[in-house]
Amino acid sequence: MTNSIQEIRDAKVIFAIGTNTTEAHPVISYYMKQAVNKGAILIVNDPRRIDLCNWATIHVQHKVGTDVAYLNGLMNIVLANGWQNDKFISECCTNWDEMKKTIDDYPAEKASEICGVPVEQMTEVAKIISHNDPVSLCYTLGITEHTSGTDNVKSCANLQMMLGNMGKHASGVNPLRGQNNVQGACDMGALPNVYHNYQKVTDPAAKAKFEKGWNRPGLSDQLGLKMPTMFNGMLSGDVKAFFCYGENVAMTEPHMSHTLKCLEAVEFMMVADIFHNQTTPYADVIFPCTSWAEEEGTYTNSERRIQRVRPFLKPHENYREYWWIVNELAKRLGYDMGFTTSNSVWEEMRKLGTSYNGITWDRCDDVGLQWPCPDLEHCGTTFLHADGNFVCGLGKFSPAQWRPQAELPDEEYPLVLSTGRRLWHYHTTQTRNSEGIDDLFSEEYIEISPVDAKELAIDNGDYVNVTSRRGSIKARAWVTNRSPRGVCWLSFHFHEACGNVLTIDAFDPVTETAEYKACAIKVTKAESAPFEITRERQARP
Amino acid sequence: MVKLTIDGIKVEAKSGDTILSAAKKAGIQIPTLCHVKGLPAQGACRICLVEVEGARGLMAACSTPVVADSVVETSSEKVIKARKLVLELLLSEGDHDCIICEANGDCKLQKMAYEYGVSNTDLKYKGEKRAAVKDTSSRFIIRDGTKCILCNKCVLACNSRGVHGILYKNERGFSSKIVSDDCELSDSGCVYCGECIQVCPTGALYEKKRVGKGRSWELDKVDTTCPYCGVGCQLTVHVDSKNNRPVKVTGRYTTPNEGMLCVKGRFAYDFPLSDKRITSPMIKKNGEHVQVSWDEALDYTAGRLKEIIEKHGPDSYAGVSCARSTNENNYAAMKFARAAIGTNNIDHCART
Numbered sequence: 055m056t057n058s059i060q061e062i063r064d065a066k067v068i069f070a071i072g073t074n075t076t077e078a079h080p081v082i083s084y085y086m087k088q089a090v091n092k093g094a095i096l097i098v099n100d101p102r103r104i105d106l107c108n109w110a111t112i113h114v115q116h117k118v119g120t121d122v123a124y125l126n127g128l129m130n131i132v133l134a135n136g137w138q139n140d141k142f143i144s145e146c147c148t149n150w151d152e153m154k155k156t157i158d159d160y161p162a163e164k165a166s167e168i169c170g171v172p173v174e175q176m177t178e179v180a181k182i183i184s185h186n187d188p189v190s191l192c193y194t195l196g197i198t199e200h201t202s203g204t205d206n207v208k209s210c211a212n213l214q215m216m217l218g219n220m221g222k223h224a225s226g227v228n229p230l231r232g233q234n235n236v237q238g239a240c241d242m243g244a245l246p247n248v249y250h251n252y253q254k255v256t257d258p259a260a261k262a263k264f265e266k267g268w269n270r271p272g273l274s275d276q277l278g279l280k281m282p283t284m285f286n287g288m289l290s291g292d293v294k295a296f297f298c299y300g301e302n303v304a305m306t307e308p309h310m311s312h313t314l315k316c317l318e319a320v321e322f323m324m325v326a327d328i329f330h331n332q333t334t335p336y337a338d339v340i341f342p343c344t345s346w347a348e349e350e351g352t353y354t355n356s357e358r359r360i361q362r363v364r365p366f367l368k369p370h371e372n373y374r375e376y377w378w379i380v381n382e383l384a385k386r387l388g389y390d391m392g393f394t395t396s397n398s399v400w401e402e403m404r405k406l407g408t409s410y411n412g413i414t415w416d417r418c419d420d421v422g423l424q425w426p427c428p429d430l431e432h433c434g435t436t437f438l439h440a441d442g443n444f445v446c447g448l449g450k451f452s453p454a455q456w457r458p459q460a461e462l463p464d465e466e467y468p469l470v471l472s473t474g475r476r477l478w479h480y481h482t483t484q485t486r487n488s489e490g491i492d493d494l495f496s497e498e499y500i501e502i503s504p505v506d507a508k509e510l511a512i513d514n515g516d517y518v519n520v521t522s523r524r525g526s527i528k529a530r531a532w533v534t535n536r537s538p539r540g541v542c543w544l545s546f547h548f549h550e551a552c553g554n555v556l557t558i559d560a561f562d563p564v565t566e567t568a569e570y571k572a573c574a575i576k577v578t579k580a581e582s583a584p585f586e587i588t589r590e591r592q593a594r595p
Numbered sequence: 596m597v598k599l600t601i602d603g604i605k606v607e608a609k610s611g612d613t614i615l616s617a618a619k620k621a622g623i624q625i626p627t628l629c630h631v632k633g634l635p636a637q638g639a640c641r642i643c644l645v646e647v648e649g650a651r652g653l654m655a656a657c658s659t660p661v662v663a664d665s666v667v668e669t670s671s672e673k674v675i676k677a678r679k680l681v682l683e684l685l686l687s688e689g690d691h692d693c694i695i696c697e698a699n700g701d702c703k704l705q706k707m708a709y710e711y712g713v714s715n716t717d718l719k720y721k722g723e724k725r726a727a728v729k730d731t732s733s734r735f736i737i738r739d740g741t742k743c744i745l746c747n748k749c750v751l752a753c754n755s756r757g758v759h760g761i762l763y764k765n766e767r768g769f770s771s772k773i774v775s776d777d778c779e780l781s782d783s784g785c786v787y788c789g790e791c792i793q794v795c796p797t798g799a800l801y802e803k804k805r806v807g808k809g810r811s812w813e814l815d816k817v818d819t820t821c822p823y824c825g826v827g828c829q830l831t832v833h834v835d836s837k838n839n840r841p842v843k844v845t846g847r848y849t850t851p852n853e854g855m856l857c858v859k860g861r862f863a864y865d866f867p868l869s870d871k872r873i874t875s876p877m878i879k880k881n882g883e884h885v886q887v888s889w890d891e892a893l894d895y896t897a898g899r900l901k902e903i904i905e906k907h908g909p910d911s912y913a914g915v916s917c918a919r920s921t922n923e924n925n926y927a928a929m930k931f932a933r934a935a936i937g938t939n940n941i942d943h944c945a946r947t
């Protein structure tokens with residue numbers, strides 16, 4: 055995020071796109087709704103009628119997979135009316151001429167035809183976001199989990215830069231990071247191209263620094279494999295040893311039957327985790343880890359704030375922290391990683407990464423600290439790109455062309471399936487093993503529009519078979535206006551009926567993020583089990 | 596700036612400040628029961644009554660703005676008497692059986708009654724009891740109307756903090772009550788954020804999962820970060836350390852969540868005690884997972900890894916790290932791949 059979470063409350067306009075905030079980032083949605091109570095305009099841009107729409111001034115229901123066309127169309131309208139921020143564009147940005155050319159390719163009528171949003175509504179939105187200040191643009195996985203994910207992200211940034219809505223309090227581009235420590239896992243260099251603090255593995259200076267700092271000559275300067283390529287490597291035989299830590303990959307990766315084939319194929323597989331799950335059966339070795347309740351350390355939230363995690367339960371004698379496990383393994387491989395406590399890991403990290411130099415556990419004891427924080431006197435950074443000063447000099451426009459999703463609906467698979475998280479659950483094991491949560495939402499429901507349901511003679515509660523080119527599951531139907539005509543929705547929380555049996559392993563070419571948000575399916579009735587919904591509730595039938 | 600005197604102390608306040616906040620700045624505590632942190636005063640409970648020289652009656656400090664040169668007494672005899680009366684009234688209307696109340700030891704009403712020496716078995720004022728019901732319908736929250744003092748904090752919390760719009764006060768004079776939509780809580784649109792429980796000053800709202808699991812003073816409080824989404828809410832786990840189990844969770848009044856939580860942070864805290872946890876290192880032998888010692892598991896793994904690296908090179912290793920785990924564990928995962936194995940094949944589940 056370029057802004058802090060609480061700043062959202064001070065926005066005059068919140069432009070939410072591809073974020074089911076009340077379910078996936080509930081407390082952020084509270085701030086959005088508080089802003090609305092104070093008079094802010096909330097524009098929800100989402101193919102689905104998500105609960106956040108209850109508080110929205112405008113709900114833009116663009117078609118699944120048309121974000122780039124929609125955003126380019128908005129920019130076209132802004133430009134045609136001269137509503138752009140020329141001062142910001144000329145002083146703080148580059149590549150505007152190229153951007154303009156792309157914008158010219160998306161006259162409002164053409165964009166409207168692609169994304170299905172009437173020109174009048176697009177004009178209204180364009181007017182609101184260019185005539186109010188501050189404007190906070192928030193997005194989540196609805197933007198990134200597409201084969202055009204990178205282009206979607208670029209388009210969000212292009213729009214905000216064009217309007218000068220950057221580097222100000224409550225104004226910016228705010229990706230709401232999904233999991234509790236996605237930000238941290240990236241920051242810590244659990245990525246194939248960078249060490250922690252985004253130091254490139256291909257940069258000879260970085261390599262030299264780590265060879266010295268780690269006392270380990272000969273580090274690789276070759277880019278590593280991203281997850282989808284790793285999995286394919288297991289099938290092709292390039293990857294022989296696979297260490298899976300803390301992810302139930304069998305359920306969370308797209309196209310489950312492909313994932314399982316890969317796990318079966320790999321020669322040696324290690325799993326370190328807290329639960330027996332759908333992935334552990336494939337492991338040759340299993341290590342029991344400490345969980346959130348038993349370990350000590352830090353998480354970094356969406357707003358780059360490093361916060362403490364403290365143990366509150368005594369662990370079973372066999373639980374171990376992951377850093378200890380790899381430290382022990384490394385010793386047996388003849389290399390001493392030198393870790394003695396979780397804090398010793400942090401201290402080494404901090405000394406080798408400039409953005410965290412100033413952050414000690416003690417300093418984030420009470421409220422946490424937001425990186426960048428380069429020295430022990432620095433108090434952290436609440437918003438990035440202040441006054442239009444981008445981290446990499448000037449903000450560069452990155453024009454993007456719209457292209458459709460990898461798999462479009464057709465005669466055989468006429469519906470679009472989108473997937474995501476529900477309010478009540480988080481992934482596949484933790485909430486399902488917490489007392490009471492499963493009682494509130496205990497089995498998978500496929501959300502389907504009343505029009506489609508009627509055509510298929512499906513009632514609320516009926517069991518249906520959901521099939522894509524990659525597999526089939528049985529789930530109950532939730533006939534609801536949350537789904538627009540032609541679009542269904544599933545989560546991936548239930549191993550009994552996991553959306554990822556169906557999702558497609560098509561990836562964004564740059565990030566290799568899978569297109570979880572769009573594939574083609576068909577739905578047929580399996581058995582009748584109707585029930586009546588007496589009142590509309592949030593997030594459940 | 597407005598100058599006034601509170602309890603004999605000269606105080607400076609901004610014009611528009613209330614007597615309550617001016618007193619607070621001067622280090623003088625005036626008790627409140629209905630004030631929700633971060634929200635404007637409601638003047639509902641009348642516990643914050645103070646004496647203002649020259650004013651006709653006592654004034655509610657939370658909703659009376661400071662006046663220049665005024666003289667305020669926050670604990671005069673008259674004030675204390677009035678507060679006692681308010682407390683007696685509140686106690687008499689409800690059914691405040693502290694012995695089995697979950698809020699015992701953690702209840703503002705109880706604390707105040709204790710401080711002012713008001714006992715609920717010895718009430719001078721014997722008024723009518725409110726006809727009130729207990730709603731135990733929901734999975735997580737018990738609403739006990741018999742302990743409700745109608746302070747309206749839960750209504751404010753639900754409507755102005757979480758902005759869920761579930762709770763409201765059904766204004767019917769003496770038979771006023773707090774209702775959820777117009778039905779039992781389980782049928783309402785409640786999202787179980789638990790914000791209402793957190794602000795309730797009495798035992799009128801409490802967590803179902805905590806019932807009978809320990810008194811507030813027996814519980815240790817551990818501050819930590821929610822393990823679910825990227826908001827990173829700050830929370831306190833209340834733990835029964837003797838029995839090694841969490842009893843309840845409250846939100847901390849700090850960044851980024853200002854005390855607020857969602858259903859997962861508030862209630863999905865007991866998965867670490869699940870019997871599906873992996874409790875021993877295991878090695879697959881003849882297709883079956885067998886429990887082994889840590890040493891055996893580590894030696895075996897290191898042996899296999901060595902073999903594979905020697906034969907196929909370090910790039911035949913691939914590791915996936917965990918976006919749910921700590922920074923420290925993620926750093927360790929990447930250093931292990933890069934320094935111990937010698938490959939950049941390390942990624943994590945955020946990509947997909």
Ligand code: SF4
Nearest residue numbers: 743744746747749795
């Ligand atoms: S339930 Fe609690 S917070 Fe709500 S009005 Fe009653 S006493 Fe106040």
Ligand code: SF4
Nearest residue numbers: 753785786788789791
């Ligand atoms: S739990 Fe949350 S949504 Fe439900 S009544 Fe309480 S404050 Fe409102």
Ligand code: SF4
Nearest residue numbers: 821823824828857860
């Ligand atoms: S309490 Fe809810 S909103 Fe807050 S971090 Fe946890 S899951 Fe996210």
